[in-house]
Amino acid sequence: LSKEDVNSVELYEFIAQNLNIEYIDLQNIEIDSSLLDKIPTSILLKNRIVITEEDDIYIHVVFADPFDMAAQDAVSRFFPNKIIKKALSSFESINEKLMQIETYESLKIYIQDIKEDLKSTSHNDEDESPAVLKLIELILKSSILARASDIHIEVSEKNCIVRDRIDGMLQQRFIFDKTIFGPLSSRIKLLSNLDIAEKRKPQDGRFSAKVVEKEYDFRVSTLPTLIGESIVLRILDKSKALITLEQMGMSDQNYKEFNSAIKAPYGIVLVTGPTGSGKTTTLYGALNAIKSVQDKIITVEDPVEYQMNGIQQVQVNSAADLTFASSLRSILRQDPDKIMIGEIRDTETLRIAIQAAMTGHLVLSTLHTNSAISAIYRMVDMGIESYLVSGSLIAIQAQRLVRKTCPYCKELETIEDSLLESIMREVSFSEVPQFYRGKGCKQCYNTGYLGREMISEVLTISSEMARLIASQAHEEELEKLAKQEGFVPMFHNGIIKATEGKTTIEEIFRVARL
Numbered sequence: 001l002s003k004e005d006v007n008s009v010e011l012y013e014f015i016a017q018n019l020n021i022e023y024i025d026l027q028n029i030e031i032d033s034s035l036l037d038k039i040p041t042s043i044l045l046k047n048r049i050v051i052t053e054e055d056d057i058y059i060h061v062v063f064a065d066p067f068d069m070a071a072q073d074a075v076s077r078f079f080p081n082k083i084i085k086k087a088l089s090s091f092e093s094i095n096e097k098l099m100q101i102e103t104y105e106s107l108k109i110y111i112q113d114i115k116e117d118l119k120s121t122s123h124n125d126e127d128e129s130p131a132v133l134k135l136i137e138l139i140l141k142s143s144i145l146a147r148a149s150d151i152h153i154e155v156s157e158k159n160c161i162v163r164d165r166i167d168g169m170l171q172q173r174f175i176f177d178k179t180i181f182g183p184l185s186s187r188i189k190l191l192s193n194l195d196i197a198e199k200r201k202p203q204d205g206r207f208s209a210k211v212v213e214k215e216y217d218f219r220v221s222t223l224p225t226l227i228g229e230s231i232v233l234r235i236l237d238k239s240k241a242l243i244t245l246e247q248m249g250m251s252d253q254n255y256k257e258f259n260s261a262i263k264a265p266y267g268i269v270l271v272t273g274p275t276g277s278g279k280t281t282t283l284y285g286a287l288n289a290i291k292s293v294q295d296k297i298i299t300v301e302d303p304v305e306y307q308m309n310g311i312q313q314v315q316v317n318s319a320a321d322l323t324f325a326s327s328l329r330s331i332l333r334q335d336p337d338k339i340m341i342g343e344i345r346d347t348e349t350l351r352i353a354i355q356a357a358m359t360g361h362l363v364l365s366t367l368h369t370n371s372a373i374s375a376i377y378r379m380v381d382m383g384i385e386s387y388l389v390s391g392s393l394i395a396i397q398a399q400r401l402v403r404k405t406c407p408y409c410k411e412l413e414t415i416e417d418s419l420l421e422s423i424m425r426e427v428s429f430s431e432v433p434q435f436y437r438g439k440g441c442k443q444c445y446n447t448g449y450l451g452r453e454m455i456s457e458v459l460t461i462s463s464e465m466a467r468l469i470a471s472q473a474h475e476e477e478l479e480k481l482a483k484q485e486g487f488v489p490m491f492h493n494g495i496i497k498a499t500e501g502k503t504t505i506e507e508i509f510r511v512a513r514l
Helices: 009-019 041-047 069-078 091-120 123-128 130-145 178-191 238-242 252-262 279-290 324-332 347-357 372-381 386-392 417-426 463-470 475-484 490-499 505-512
Strands: 049-054 058-063 083-088 148-155 159-166 169-177 203-211 214-225 228-237 267-272 297-301 312-315 338-341 362-367 393-405 410-413 435-438 449-460
Touching (some): 009 083, 041 049, 041 069, 049 091, 091 130, 091 169, 130 148, 130 169, 130 178, 130 203, 130 228, 169 178, 178 214, 214 238, 228 238, 252 267, 252 279, 252 393, 252 449, 267 347, 279 297, 324 347, 347 362, 347 386, 362 372, 372 386, 372 393, 372 449, 372 475, 386 463, 393 490, 393 505, 449 505, 463 475, 490 505
Parallel strands (some): 058 083, 267 362, 297 312, 297 338, 338 362
Antiparallel strands (some): 148 159, 148 228, 393 449, 410 435
C-alpha cells in the first residue's frame, strides 16, 4: 500500500472487506487511557497504529497497512501474551487520533509536572511552574484550532473544567484535577497584569500571544463565585481588524443599502442586535470601508477589541472618569470627520451622538434592540425627541449570527408540511423550497455546523419614513411603509440563506424568529 495513493475511506472499507477484517472509523472511538500506559506513544507514532482495546485473549490494533510486519512486531513486544486482532482505518483517521493521543500524553506530563512543582514550591510560587505555562499554551492552541471565540475556565467541587465557545455554543474541552486551577488562574492573571492575590473582586485584563504562527489578543475576565473564580478568555484574532463588509455574508440588497449609508457625509448609522451578534465586527468592517487619509476618524470603545491603522481609538476608563459621554465631548473638539461609538448605553451619550450627527459628522454606533424599526422607538424611550431621531438617522442594520451548515456532511432535509406551509405564507417562492442540514462529521465535531455567518435587515430612512417618525407614528405604520419601500425582514433573509444551504431552518427559527 502506498501512503500517497491510498487516502479514500471507500477504498479502505473495500480492502477491509476483502481481507475479512473490520474497518473502524476512529472519530468516535474513545481510547482507554490505561492502554497508553502499557506502550509508549512514540511507538504508536512511529508505526502509525492505534490500540483500541485489550481483553483476556486479544489486543485490538487499528492499522493503516495490515501487512506492516514491523508494526505487528512492535505490538507483540509490549503485549507478548496477546493475539493481535487487526482492524483497518485510513491514514488520515489514524493520524488524527494519534494527534489526540499525543495531546493527551502532553497534558498528562504537564499535569504531573505541575503537581510535582506544587509539592516542592511554596504557595506563593505556584504560578512560576514552567509546566503551567506549557499547559496554558496547549489550551490556547487547542481552542484556536477548534475555532473557539471564548475559553471558559471554571472550578467545580472536584475538577477544573475548560470549555470552548464554538459557533456560539459551549463545548467541553478538558477536565483537570481541581488542584490545577490555582496555579493555572494565577499564571493567567500574571500574563494579564492582574492582581493574583485578589480573588474577591472581578478583574479585567488582556495579554497577547503568538499561537499557531499567528498573533492573537486575549481579553481576560475573572469573576468570584461560591466555589472559586470563573475565568473567561475572549480570543481576538488581530487579522479580523482587516475584515471587509463583503466578507460578512450580507444579501446584495442589504450590502448596497448599508454601504451607501456609511458613505454619507453626516448622520447616524446604527447596528443593532443582542450581545454576540457581531455588531462590533460590522462596525470594524464599516470603518475599513470608509477610512481615508482625507478624513479624521476617532472611535470610543469599551474595550478596544482590534487596533486599526489610520484611526484614533479611545479606550473607556471609568476609573479615570473617561466615559463614553465625556470621551465624545473631547472627541468633538478634535475636529473629527467620522466617529465610531462602540455602544450607546445612556441618554447622555445618545444626545451627544445626535448633536454630532446634526453638526456635520458621520456617527456609527450600536444599540441593543431586536429589530431595525424597534431601534427608533428605543431612542425615543431614552428621551430623545422624535424630530431629532428623524433628522439624524440615515439607516439601521439589525443582525444576528447563525451557524453555517457543515459543507462536508450537508444533505437535504425533509421538513413537516405544516412548517413548510407556514414558511411559504411568509416568504414567496416560485417553487417549493428545499432545505439542508449537516448530519455530523469529524470536521464539525458531529454538530452539523461549521462556522457562522450574518443574517440582517437594513432599514434606510427615506424622507417619508423620517416624516412618519417625526409625527410619532405607530410601529405598524413604519413597518407597512418600510415593506412598500422594499425592506426585507431579517427572518426572510434567513429563510433565503437556508434554501441556499448556508444554514438550517432550525437555526433561523432559533436565532431570528421574533
